[in-house]
Amino acid sequence: MSVGLDVGTMNLVAARQGDGGEIGTKRVRDAFLDLPASSKKLLKLSGADFVERDDQLLIVGDAAMEMAVMFNREARRPLQKGLVSSQDLDSLEIVAYMIKSILGEPKKAGECCYYSIPASPIDNADRDVIYHKRLFERILTDAGYTPISGNEAMAIIYSQTASENFSGLALSFGSGMTNIALSNLSIECLSFSLEHGGDWIDQGAARSIGATASAMCAAKEEGFDLLSPKNRVEEALSFYYKELVEYVLDNVAREFQSRNLSMSIRKPLPIIISGGTSLAGNFVEFFAEVFDKKADKFPFEVSEIRHADDPLNAVAIGLLIQAMQEE
Amino acid sequence: MFPNLFHIALTEEGFISFSVRSNENRSDQYFFTKEDILPALDDDPTDGEWSGSEVFSMKRQPNKGAVRIYSQGHTVQWLVGRQEIEILNAQLKALCEEATVGLERPETVVIHSDFKKVTNRDMLSSNEMLREIRTIIREELNKCILALEAPSVLRKMDEEKQSKQKTIIKPQETFIPSHLADGLEGTMSIQGSEHKSLNALEAAKKLKEIKK
Numbered sequence: 001m002s003v004g005l006d007v008g009t010m011n012l013v014a015a016r017q018g019d020g021g022e023i024g025t026k027r028v029r030d031a032f033l034d035l036p037a038s039s040k041k042l043l044k045l046s047g048a049d050f051v052e053r054d055d056q057l058l059i060v061g062d063a064a065m066e067m068a069v070m071f072n073r074e075a076r077r078p079l080q081k082g083l084v085s086s087q088d089l090d091s092l093e094i095v096a097y098m099i100k101s102i103l104g105e106p107k108k109a110g111e112c113c114y115y116s117i118p119a120s121p122i123d124n125a126d127r128d129v130i131y132h133k134r135l136f137e138r139i140l141t142d143a144g145y146t147p148i149s150g151n152e153a154m155a156i157i158y159s160q161t162a163s164e165n166f167s168g169l170a171l172s173f174g175s176g177m178t179n180i181a182l183s184n185l186s187i188e189c190l191s192f193s194l195e196h197g198g199d200w201i202d203q204g205a206a207r208s209i210g211a212t213a214s215a216m217c218a219a220k221e222e223g224f225d226l227l228s229p230k231n232r233v234e235e236a237l238s239f240y241y242k243e244l245v246e247y248v249l250d251n252v253a254r255e256f257q258s259r260n261l262s263m264s265i266r267k268p269l270p271i272i273i274s275g276g277t278s279l280a281g282n283f284v285e286f287f288a289e290v291f292d293k294k295a296d297k298f299p300f301e302v303s304e305i306r307h308a309d310d311p312l313n314a315v316a317i318g319l320l321i322q323a324m325q326e327e
Numbered sequence: 328m329f330p331n332l333f334h335i336a337l338t339e340e341g342f343i344s345f346s347v348r349s350n351e352n353r354s355d356q357y358f359f360t361k362e363d364i365l366p367a368l369d370d371d372p373t374d375g376e377w378s379g380s381e382v383f384s385m386k387r388q389p390n391k392g393a394v395r396i397y398s399q400g401h402t403v404q405w406l407v408g409r410q411e412i413e414i415l416n417a418q419l420k421a422l423c424e425e426a427t428v429g430l431e432r433p434e435t436v437v438i439h440s441d442f443k444k445v446t447n448r449d450m451l452s453s454n455e456m457l458r459e460i461r462t463i464i465r466e467e468l469n470k471c472i473l474a475l476e477a478p479s480v481l482r483k484m485d486e487e488k489q490s491k492q493k494t495i496i497k498p499q500e501t502f503i504p505s506h507l508a509d510g511l512e513g514t515m516s517i518q519g520s521e522h523k524s525l526n527a528l529e530a531a532k533k534l535k536e537i538k539k
Contacts, residue, residue: 023527027518051513060515089504096507102517120373120389129373142506162530165537186537187417189410192389259390259408313520317527324531325538 002112002327003103003145004319006152007136009079009176010198010276012095014102015316023320025313026102031075032094033064051097060098074214081195082118082177083132096139106144112326113145114319116152118179119191122251127195148323151191153181155318160272160308168270169302171248172315173277175199178248182256182269189261194251196244198277204243205236225281227289241280245290249298256299268301274308274315283307332407333394335418341427343419345383345396347405356437357398359383361426364419372409382432387412398436421539438466 006013013027035043035050035057043050043057048067051058059067068075078084078091085091103113117133133149140147156170166186172179175198182190202216209232219233229235256262271291273284280286284307291298291305308314334346334354342358349355359382367379372387377395379385386393392412395404407415 017527018521021528022521024519024521027520028515049514049516051511051515053511058511058513060513061517063516092504093507093511097511098515100508101515117373122389133373138505139507142508158530158534159527162526162533166534186534187410187413189413255390259410261410264410321527321531321534324528325535 001107002114002320002323004155004316004321004323005099005103005113005115005140006155006313006315006319007079007099007116008174008276008315009077009082010174011312012098012102013313013316015313015320017320017324023317025316027312028061028098028102029065030079030095030098031061031064031077032091033059033067033071033073033075034090035059035067035071051094053093058094060094068214079176081124081127081199082121082174082179082193082197083127083129084135092135096142099136099139100143103140103143103145109144110146111144112148112323113140114148114150114155114323115140116155116315116319117149118152118177118193119181121177121193121195122255124195150319150322151179151181151188152193152315153179153191154183154188155315155322156272156274156308157181157183157186157318158321159314159318160274161270164270167267168272169252170272170274173197173244173248173273173275173283175276178244178275178277180248180252180255182252182261182265184264184269189264190255190259192251192255194248196247197275201237201240201244201277204240205233208236208239209233220280223281226286227282237280238286241283241286242290244277245287246294249291249294253294253297253299262299265300268303270303271305272308273305274311276312278307278311332405332411333415335415335422337422337425341425341430342432343422343426347396347403353438357396358433360430360432361423361428363432364423364426368416368420368423370416385412385416387416399434417538 004015008030010030011027012030013025015023015025018024037055037057039057048059048063051060064075076091078088078095084095115136117129120129121127137147137149153170153172156172157166157168160170161168161183167184170181170183177193177195177197179193180191181188198220199213202213202220205216206213211233216233216237220237224230224234224237226238226241229238273287284305288305295302310317332348336344338344338358342360343364344356344358346354346356363380363383367383367385370378370385370387372389375386375388377384377386382397384395387409389409391406391409393404393406394412394415395402
């Protein structure tokens with residue numbers, strides 16, 4: 001028995017295999033809102049779920065985003081650009097609580113839990129991936145699990161490319177970061193992350209039209225078609241989506257060439273797109289259009305560009321596959 | 328001469344033979360036990376630390392890697408690409424599964440020289456020919472010494488010696504608080520879904536096969 005845990009800036013997702021072989025996933029929004037104790041009555045009347053800590057009330061998960069609008073506040077996010085901060089102890093406690101809630105008790109003592117960590121960001125060498133990794137190791141150990149870390153983008157390779165013998169380029173467009181891994185026959189040839197993701201799109205689009213990042217995020221999540229933006233907000237979002245895709249492709253090409261990998265990739269490989277930021281309408285088609293303009297300079301041949309089966313759960317399921325193959 | 332920087336194989340005695348190509352015409356062959364190699368495998372690529380035993384250690388970093396060998400009183404280090412280190416890690420992992428446990432490592436290093444590159448032996452002067460013959464004899468003698476040493480090292484190490492084997496322990500760099508979620512009580516909504524397909528199970532089986 002084992003479990004996979006995707007620790008994302010926007011969502012925490014746990015995947016576990018049931019007795020009948022089916023895979024069950026549990027997801028919670030990685031956000032919270034702190035309210036004064038005096039709000040308890042109001043929350044009880046509205047039937048909202050909340051958590052109590054000392055003299056504070058905390059609304060945790062998806063409800064935090066909804067309540068933030070009601071109280072005219074910004075929901076707090078424990079992870080920033082893919083990583084936790086050691087300075088924000090409040091956030092660490094809440095993320096630990098959320099993880100315990102979605103994982104539940106271990107099915108046996110010391111049950112194995114594969115959890116995701118990002119690769120080191122190449123556009124910000126100062127970010128502390130080690131602290132992030134050790135913190136989740138501690139949270140999982142305290143919860144009774146045996147923690148094993150796994151690369152986020154490689155998890156997508158494991159869940160999506162079995163038919164290609166675990167070969168391909170996985171791009172995980174998350175909220176805080178974009179994680180990239182190139183795998184050849186399950187061997188990780190290249191992996192890195194970029195500190196640009198959905199939040200960067202929201203902030204850029206908000207700046208350009210004088211709105212808030214939350215408003216951009218809400219517009220994005222309401223659903224819009226990247227190929228045919230209908231108003232200025234959607235145009236601004238499309239513009240930053242294109243910038244992000246170009247930035248990712250340029251960095252993949254540069255890293256591939258700097259590591260001299262051309263001899264090891266001889267067959268065309270698929271590109272697998274995943275992550276919450278890739279849920280915008282027609283993202284894969286939009287990505288393919290940007291890619292086509294760069295295809296002749298791209299360092300290896302691409303067989304196809306496709307979306308992960310279940311972009312929000314692909315990492316957690318990939319981590320579960322890693323855990324299952326070691327049982 | 329093998330095509331890559333490293334070439335590894337299992338000897339008949341169960342040692343892991345690790346050859347490194349020093350230049351176009353020479354390779355140095357080292358011998359390790361399973362216990363020498365195992366602590367170096369699956370090094371954390373994010374910590375920038377050496378992992379391994381006193382005689383063999385590896386460092387994987389996001390963009391590159393390094394291999395370090397201690398033999399005959401000195402340390403040799405090779406800087407390699409990330410892919411090379413991943414492949415080496417995978418090959419060593421596979422060999423370790425077959426290597427014999429409890430051997431004692433011979434310190435011997437065998438130096439191989441390749442003279443195939445010399446195009447015309449007839450053109451060589453007698454001095455050059457003599458130098459070649461001396462190198463071949465030295466190489467053959469080294470092999471004989473190893474062959475003599477091998478039976479004596481094919482004995483099991485006792486538990487006391489095993490416990491003396493040191494591995495590099497990584498320092499704990501940052502304080503991490505424990506039992507973070509203990510003070511919190513309440514409820515929160517969790518979104519759940521079930522995936523009926525058995526693709527994950529099949530993928531896990533296939534991954535296991537490929538990794539073997």
